[in-house]
Amino acid sequence: MKNYFKPAVFLLSLWPIYIIIYQLIYNKLGPEPVDRIINHFGEWTLIFVLLTLSMTPLKKITNSVEWIKFRRMLGLFTFFYASIHMLSYVGLDYRFDFEPLIDDVLKKKFIFIGFSAWLLLIPLAITSSDKMVRILKKNWKKLHRLIYIVSIFGVLHFIWLSKTIFFKPLIFLIILIILLLFRINFRKFNLS
Numbered sequence: 001m002k003n004y005f006k007p008a009v010f011l012l013s014l015w016p017i018y019i020i021i022y023q024l025i026y027n028k029l030g031p032e033p034v035d036r037i038i039n040h041f042g043e044w045t046l047i048f049v050l051l052t053l054s055m056t057p058l059k060k061i062t063n064s065v066e067w068i069k070f071r072r073m074l075g076l077f078t079f080f081y082a083s084i085h086m087l088s089y090v091g092l093d094y095r096f097d098f099e100p101l102i103d104d105v106l107k108k109k110f111i112f113i114g115f116s117a118w119l120l121l122i123p124l125a126i127t128s129s130d131k132m133v134r135i136l137k138k139n140w141k142k143l144h145r146l147i148y149i150v151s152i153f154g155v156l157h158f159i160w161l162s163k164t165i166f167f168k169p170l171i172f173l174i175i176l177i178i179l180l181l182f183r184i185n186f187r188k189f190n191l192s
Contacts, residue, residue: 006069006070006073009070009073009074010073013048013073013074013077016040016041016044016081019040020037020040020041023036034088034092034093037088037092038085038088038089038092038093041081041082041084041085041088042085042114042157042158042161043158043168044081044085045078045081045082045085045154046154046155046158046172048074048075048077048078048081049078049147049150049151049154050151050172050175050176050179051074051078052071052074052075052078052147053147053148053151053176053179053180054179055067055068055070055071055074056068056071056182056183057179057182060182072128075124075125075128075147076125076128078121078150079121079122079124079125082117082118082121083118085118086114086115086118109160110156110157110160110161113153113156113157113160114153114154114157114161116153117149117150117153117154117157120146120149120150120153121150123143123146124143124144124146124147124150127140127143127144148180148183151176151179151180152176155169155172155173155176158172159173
């Protein structure tokens with residue numbers, strides 16, 4: 001793939017930052033700016049999880065390994081936006097007051113599962129380099145299967161946050177199911 005595609009994908013992946021900067025400059029964050037920032041980065045985290053998961057199906061559909069070259073970058077952007085989402089929640093919403101925050105993590109299932117998803121992303125981000133792939137060998141692939149759990153937790157976090165399944169969380173759920181179905185080898189289940 002051409003050398004300019006990776007920088008272009010990198011710049012496009014910064015789109016959520018551009019949006020928030022624009023909204024901050026032009027005072028377009030709405031009546032609840034803290035909620036807007038937290039929700040914005042939460043939704044973009046889910047989008048990047050799904051983009052990361054979509055690279056393998058795109059490889060299968062197009063018979064091109066070029067898609068896989070973007071997977072690591074998209075995965076790191078997933079961690080980046082998840083961290084901004086989490087830090088916005090901790091810093092802007094709770095002002096780093098950890099006592100009520102810990103209480104919420106333990107009592108509210110949508111916060112607990114969202115925090116769990118972020119924790120599971122940490123080892124994936126730490127082990128994303130080529131050096132770590134060489135060090136971990138076969139275990140690297142096993143470890144990075146955590147992305148499936150992260151994606152499920154992320155969608156559940158969004159659904160539970162919404163109290164009921166509204167349109168957006170349902171769309172994320174449907175896309176996730178389709179992407180996960182691509183990973184099932186149906187030939188193994190062929191009984192004929």
